[in-house]
Amino acid sequence: MMHNTPRTFVGTVVFRLADPPSAEVGEPIERHVGALPGVSSCDFDEAAGLLVVTADAPVERADVLALLDHLGCRTTR
Amino acid sequence: MTVLRTRGVESEAPLPFAALHRLLRPVLDRLDDIAAPQAEALRAAFGEEAGGAGGAGDRHLVYLATLNLLSEVGSDHPVLGIVDDAHWLDDASAAALLFVARRLEGEPVALIFAIREDERGAFDAPDLTTLTLGGVNAATAAELIADQAADLAANQAAAPIAASVLAELVDVTDGNPLGLLELSGALTPAQLAGEQRLPARLPLTERVERAFLDRYRKLDSSAQTVLLVAAADDSGDPATVARAAAALGAPEQAFDGAEESGLLGVSEEGIVLRHPLVRSAIYGAATSSRRRQAHRALADALSGTVHEDRRAWHLAASVDGPDPDVVTALDETAERASRRGGHEAAAAAWTRAAELTLDSHARAQRLLAAAAANLAAGRHLDTELLARAALVDADDPLLRADLLQLQGQVEWNTRSLDDGYRIVCQAATTAAPHDPARARILAMLAAALASFGARSADAPDPATIVEAPAPDAAPDQVVAGHLLDGFTAVIRDDWAAAATALRRAWDTPLPPSTPPLLHANLAIATMHLGDDERAIRLHDRQLQHARDAGAINMIEHALTRGVVFRIATGAWSEAASAAQEALLMDRNLGLHELAAFPLAELAVIAALRGDPSAPQHLHDLDAELEQRPAHGATLGLVRGLHHWAAARQLDVTPATALHHLQQIDLPVARWLTALDRIETAVRADRPDLARTWLDELTSFAEGTDMAWAWATVHHARAVVGDGDAEENFTKALEWHAQSPRLPARARTQLALGEHLRRHRRRTDARVPLREALDTFESLGAGFWADRARQELRASGETARRGANLVASDLTPQESQIAALVRGGLSNKDVAARLYISPRTVDFHLRNVYTKLGITSRTELAALAHDPT
Known part of the structure; x- marks a missing residue:
């Protein structure tokens, strides 16, 4: 699959953030990702460097990644 | 020369071994020339045959098959394998090709991988020789561009190119030929001639993409x-x-x-x-x-x-949302991949299926399957991410217990034994109200971890999680119950209860369908009592099953556990050989996190023998632990063996030795080292410690009635001056007669001989001294044999000269191969055992012959000792 192959999801997906951002950055990440249509909750686990995104309606994975990229966070595979 | 080609394809679905299949397709008619289980595994991996029983599902057999197939083809003509765009290889193919690339020693086979610098991918091989391709210079660039212009002359007027434009093109493309051609092809004649400005600067990839897009x-x-x-x-x-x-x-x-x-x-x-x-x-x-x-x-x-x-x-x-038909298709794909040993592909398909599943329970089940497939592929981090995602959704307690068990396993394998233990306790507690049988197995697993040193303030006592099984419960439940009792008694230092419960577990007949987890814990439980004969029997059986199934982790596990008991019984050649095999396997397969355990075993064997290589072995272990600190389930054992080996170096003072021995805390390791600890405490002038440790050992012997323990107690009583020495040594020897621990017996014989000789009973002394010398010589324990020989001389006997041991400077791989060949294995069998190709075995064997000055297997087999 290409990195931009369409990939919608429901349920929970955990993203591992490279160079985990600090807690101050965590709040805007949760706010912005949490505001994506379909996303029902978004929790940033600072200690583990993980972003836990739960969707109750389909969300495009690329939209989450683009938003994180915009906020200056890289994810690792 | 035979040239084989494949390439990674970015759009390729996660199909396991797809790129490898393309590479090997032209030579698959040679599959019958390699060992049948390997050929079968490769056919199954390529979907040409259903992955049947045996090892077809094991990816390492696929790797080995690839290596041996290339090696076979290379025996006709040299083979060059070209792998383009390796950064886009499917994971399974990348793993197989890297495995091969790392063991092409002595093979007429070469592999070349091309990787794009700016592409991050699964292909990570900093250890391979790298050739960074530079660009072409301006003159060549001009020629290339002119050639292309001539080719296109029919539909495009060849334009002269300005020197400044050429310089800029070479600069922005770093002389990359494709970049030069695509960019110059996309420029207008006016831009090429330098009459119009070039487009704004962009990274090369983007410029080329833009040119294609235009x-x-x-x-x-x-x-x-x-x-x-x-x-x-x-x-x-x-x-x-x-x-x-x-x-x-x-x-x-x-x-x-x-x-x-x-x-x-x-x-x-x-x-x-x-x-x-x-x-x-x-x-x-x-x-x-x-x-x-x-x-x-x-x-x-x-x-x-x-x-x-x-x-x-x-x-x-x-699809743009959940779709049951798509999910069904992905489930089937995952199951097919799983049967072929494509665990990464199976994990990917189940993960995708979960993302398209609306029902939260079904979704969590698919994530569980994906996490388990990742664990089978050795991808611990991905296992954890998926288990964590699934736990958000999973309401069903039994599903949660399964997920927690996976999480715990990742934790105790890669990070903290204590956290892993806490998570397994949580799994057992979660399952308990709903499925006591499942909870009992999990509680048993938790107790086993605790018996090897795991502790957590947040975890309940595993013994309190679930009630004892009913007397008429299924045999696996009865056994799990006994094991649970046994392990928890070990934690309490209640040795009588531990011995009773563990013996009941071993004596309960089990049906063939019993899960491997239970068998593994029955085997590991033998360590607590030092029940060597049972331990060796159970671990050898486990090893046989693991070898038949080609199950790598289980082979490694059975080998290294078996070594501990062989150290105790004095089967030191076998022990060293098994530890060396496990170590080579860890290194050859990249399982470096497991290497400390066999290294520690080798260090102990060398130290017990008083071998000149003992300091080097200890140094290797130190270096390993510095790089990768001991962790996980073998932490306590590795620490114990490490301190034991350090204390038994020839040049250490009693105080230093005692310092090491005092740090051994795991009971299993305390029993193995009991005599050394008590003797050293006495020599270091710490009779109080010697007394405490003797009391501890006595209560173990009283509880378990193990012959080796009583023998050690009596020997130690003589050492601390408790009662008549000769009487104590004699009693110790009576117990030794019922125990398989030969080195301990010979040490008691030596100690008795020394005692008698010091009391001027030289003739009486010779009998035990001769027996001790015979044993030490047969064990290859040079230091001890020398001591026995000195005592014999002092007792007036003209001692025999020791067997002539010649160190020949073989590398570990060479001495391992030599030992296996001496054991009667063919080159093919040695290759399969060590995960290398028969040609590499041959290559090493020829070095062995040269170093030993011999010319044949017969001469090698005729040597008195395994060469080292």
Whole structure:
């Protein structure tokens, strides 16, 4: 699959953030990702460097990644 | 020379071993020349045969098959394998090819991987020799551009190129030939002549993509459709692409337009895009709904063909939300991949299926399957991410227990034994109200971890999690109950209860269907009592099953655990050989996190023998622990063995030795080292400590009634001056007669001989001293044999000269191979055992012959000792 192959999801997906951002950055990440249509909750686990995104309606994975990229966070595979 | 080719394809669905299949396809007719289980594993991996019983599901057999097949083909003509775009290889192919690349020693086989610098991918091989390709210089660049211009002269006027433009083109492309051609091809004659400004600077990849895209946009819409479908396709099959493009309204003639643009070609190999960047440019420029349409059309075009896995992945890319049919197709793909040993591919398909599943319970079940497949592939981090995601959804307690068990396993394998233990306790507690049988197995597992040193303030006592099984419960439940009792008694230092419970567990007959987890814990439990004979029997059986199934982790586990007991019984050659095999396996297969345990065992064996190599072995262990600190389930054992080996170096003072021995806290390791600890405490003038440790050992002997323990107690009583020494030694020898621990027996014989000789009973002394000398010589314990010989001389006997041991400076791999060949194994069998090819075995064996000054296997077999 290409990195931009369409990939919608429901349920929970955990993203591992490279160079985990600090807690101050965590709040805007949760706010912005949490505001994506379909996303029902978004929790940033600072200690583990993980972003836990739960969707109750389909969300495009690329939209989450683009938003994180915009906020200056890289994810690792 | 035989040249084999493959390449990674960015759009390729996670099909396991797809790229490897393309590489080996021309030589698959030679599969019958390699060992049958390997050939079968490779056929199963390529989907040509159902992964049957045996080791077909084990990926390491696939790796070994690849190595040996290339080696066989190389025996006719040298083989060159070319792997282009290695950064886009499917994970399974990348792992197999890296495995091969790392063991091409002595093979007429070479592999070349091409990787794009700016592409992050699964292909991570900093250890391979790297050649960084520089660009061409300005003169060559000018020639290349002129050649291309001449080729295109029919439809484009050849323009002269200004020196400043040429310099800039070389500069921005770093002399990359493709970049030069594509950029110069995209410039207008005025830009080339330097009369107009060049476009704004962009990174090279983006510039080239833009150049391709400019060409694409000039085409009519049906040619564009053909190109988009070809970009989304990963089969290269013209018929499939044509059918899919037709479904999207592109007539057959649209191919002509696409071909004329030069972006796509049709050859014998099928549809080939001009360059991978054509694919990323065209695909990236399409809207997501266009991409979905293309994938849907491709899925429909593949319907009813053998390409079910490709179809499933195209379907998955074609939907914009949950879809039960797509999920079913992905489930089937995952199951097929799993049967072929493609664990990464199975994990990917189950993960994708979960993302498209609306029902939260079903979703969590798929994530559990994906996490388990990742664990089988050794991908611990991914296992954890998926288990964590699944736990958000999973309400069902038994499903949660399964997920927690996986999480715990990752934790105790890779990080903290204590946290792993806490999580397994949580799993058991979660399952307990709903499925006591399941909870009992989990509680038993938790207790086993605790008996090897795991502790957590947040965890309940595993013994309180679930009630004892009913007397008429199934045998596996009865055994789990006894094991649980036994392990928890070990934690309380209640040795009588531990011995009773563990013996009941061992004595309960089990049906063949008993889960491996229970067998593994029955075997490991023998360590607590030092029940060597049972331990060796159970671990050897486990090893046999593991070898039959080609189950790598289990082979390693059984080998290293078996070594501990062989250290105790004095089967030191076998122990060293098994530890060496485990170590080579860890290194050859990249399981470096497991290497400390066999290294510690080798260090102890060398130290117990008083071998001149003992300091080197200890140094190797120190270096390993510095790089990767001991962790996980073997932490306590590795620490114990490490301190034991350090204390038994020839040049350490009693105080230093005692300092090491005092740090051994795991009971298993305390019993193994009991006599050394008590003797050293006395020599270091710490009779109080010697007394405490003797009391501890006495209560163990009283509780368990193990013969070796009583023998050690009596020997130690003589050492601390408790009662009559001769009487104590004699009693110790009576117990030794019932124990398989030969080194301990010989030490008591030596101590008795020394005692008698000091009391001027020289004739009486000779009997035990001769017995001790015989044993030490047969164990290859040079230091101890020397001591016995000195005592014998002092007792007036002209001692025999020791057997002549010649160190021959073999590398570990060479001495391992020599030992296995001496054991009667063929080169092929040695190769399979050590995960190398028969040719590499031959290569090392020839070195062994040279170093030992011999010329044949017969001479090697006739040597008195394993060469080292």
